[in-house]
Amino acid sequence: MIGFHTPDTPNTVLQTDLAAENPLYLYWPKDKSILVYSDSITELLANPKVSKPLSVSCEGISFLLQSGVVPPPKTAYEDIYILSIGDAAFVNVFNRKVEVEFTHTFPFFNGSRMSPDEMRPDENYILEVLAEATASRINSSYPSFLFHSAGKDSNTIALALALAGWQDRVTLISHKTNGVADESKISAQIASHLGFKHIVLLEVEQLTAQHKHAIEDYFVHSPFPCTDNVSLAYPLYSVQVPELKEANLIDGGGNDTYMSIPPKERDIKTHKLGRWAANLAGLRNLVKSESILCPLLRTQAEWYGMAGLSLADAQKIYPNSISVFPYWQKESCLRRGWEIYDFKTDILTTVTAAELHIRKVRNFSDAMKGNLVLPFSNFQVAGYFSKMPEKYLFDRESKKNKLILRKILKDRLGLDSDALGKMGYSYDSSSVIINNWDFIVEEIYSCNLWDKIGLKYVINRMHGNMERKGWSGKAAGQFLNRIYLLSAWYNNCQYLRK
Numbered sequence: 001m002i003g004f005h006t007p008d009t010p011n012t013v014l015q016t017d018l019a020a021e022n023p024l025y026l027y028w029p030k031d032k033s034i035l036v037y038s039d040s041i042t043e044l045l046a047n048p049k050v051s052k053p054l055s056v057s058c059e060g061i062s063f064l065l066q067s068g069v070v071p072p073p074k075t076a077y078e079d080i081y082i083l084s085i086g087d088a089a090f091v092n093v094f095n096r097k098v099e100v101e102f103t104h105t106f107p108f109f110n111g112s113r114m115s116p117d118e119m120r121p122d123e124n125y126i127l128e129v130l131a132e133a134t135a136s137r138i139n140s141s142y143p144s145f146l147f148h149s150a151g152k153d154s155n156t157i158a159l160a161l162a163l164a165g166w167q168d169r170v171t172l173i174s175h176k177t178n179g180v181a182d183e184s185k186i187s188a189q190i191a192s193h194l195g196f197k198h199i200v201l202l203e204v205e206q207l208t209a210q211h212k213h214a215i216e217d218y219f220v221h222s223p224f225p226c227t228d229n230v231s232l233a234y235p236l237y238s239v240q241v242p243e244l245k246e247a248n249l250i251d252g253g254g255n256d257t258y259m260s261i262p263p264k265e266r267d268i269k270t271h272k273l274g275r276w277a278a279n280l281a282g283l284r285n286l287v288k289s290e291s292i293l294c295p296l297l298r299t300q301a302e303w304y305g306m307a308g309l310s311l312a313d314a315q316k317i318y319p320n321s322i323s324v325f326p327y328w329q330k331e332s333c334l335r336r337g338w339e340i341y342d343f344k345t346d347i348l349t350t351v352t353a354a355e356l357h358i359r360k361v362r363n364f365s366d367a368m369k370g371n372l373v374l375p376f377s378n379f380q381v382a383g384y385f386s387k388m389p390e391k392y393l394f395d396r397e398s399k400k401n402k403l404i405l406r407k408i409l410k411d412r413l414g415l416d417s418d419a420l421g422k423m424g425y426s427y428d429s430s431s432v433i434i435n436n437w438d439f440i441v442e443e444i445y446s447c448n449l450w451d452k453i454g455l456k457y458v459i460n461r462m463h464g465n466m467e468r469k470g471w472s473g474k475a476a477g478q479f480l481n482r483i484y485l486l487s488a489w490y491n492n493c494q495y496l497r498k
Helices: 041-046 058-066 123-135 152-163 184-194 209-221 233-240 265-285 311-317 325-334 340-367 379-387 403-413 429-435 437-445 452-465 471-492
Strands: 002-005 012-015 024-027 035-038 080-083 087-094 097-104 144-147 171-176 197-202 248-250 371-373
Touching (some): 012 024, 035 041, 041 340, 080 087, 123 379, 123 403, 152 403, 171 184, 184 197, 197 233, 209 233, 209 471, 265 311, 265 325, 340 371, 429 437, 429 471, 437 471
Parallel strands (some): 144 171, 171 197, 248 371
Antiparallel strands (some): 002 035, 012 087, 024 035, 024 080, 087 097
8 A cells, every 4th residue: 555645636635543552654745745555564665756865864764773772653764754643743734735644542551441441351252353454464375483482472373373263374483592591492383283383483592605795685685773682693593494575474562562461560660760850861961881870861751662772983983963852851741640560651652562572573574575464453452442341451460471471371372471470582692793793893893884993992892791691781782682683784674786
């Protein structure tokens, strides 16, 4: 789908579906002569009315360095915008110029839910609508893979597909983590129990020529930069399982936004701490990124998934960097008075999850010419859960979430999510950096975005800190990985090349 708005077109309002299964991508040039929009970023960028090569946005790069994510509708590109969950674009014409006003309204406040006596969950319907949401998006000419773990989301989809008789049409695929958080054995057991084929993806520490070629090809075709720590794992998957190219890729992301994310005890403390960020904002210009002081200077909004280089380091590497503090402080103030459940869920799901966690999968699908299927982002699924009384979704005392999914999986699959706990999906990007240092730094130093003197100073310091224990060592590894990911995107992205 592609649409156009010119000075001769009636006023309109553009917005995505309820849970942004299909975000809208906009091209709005500075001369305001036209607005081009599509639910496919590759279709949008292929359109001849979109002027290429694209230019990077200084603001977008600043957000990626300091926050790890660009908040919609902004992107890393000049003239390219995204409408995600709760976003709208009011389009009108003034003096023969196409004008656009962007707004954001969170659509999933807990106060808007039905009361327990108005609605009781229908477990059969939940499984049926998830299966239908998957089937309706499947391209039958492609092989189909479900990214699977021991978690609640992918297992509910797996159960729904098994009950629908899809065992011969979908392969479950899981990542084997080096460490105690490995979920691949549990995933294999569940796949066997439900009758699905199963593939284990291994972590790659030493990159071969084939791996490096796959990485380069990925960045050539990846539409957006993404700093998610797991991003680099995806092109390496395509080497292990070439069938992932031009495949249906089913992912369990997208439901936190309407199921709500209960705050942890730490969230309650840091939410109060973030109120004082404005008084200490000047320190962001001085501290090192790996300093323990860095997270303590975050605004309230930044505590929900944001992390990155200090302004001091960002400006050393990228002198055009601007401070992102005023933006996040404003976003925090706009939500003043919200209960912490809504505050956390809005920021964490419409920004961090949408443009960091799910964006990495969207990028991989676009780069592999695949078909991404997000059953939990389907508008019927989202609409059903968004009305559900909170007693079936989360417990304010225990802070457990997705209670209805826990019940379904325990009763019908024998999977006790309470006993398993939160394992999470992890990827040891620091080992990749250490074991392939020459390859990594060559990519970084060849990037013309960066100031070479400042870059060398920051890179050498972080490299020296990677072996340290605690926050400093972990942060140094993650931020080096981020600089590499941005460098590789800028060096190779086809949309930035003439």
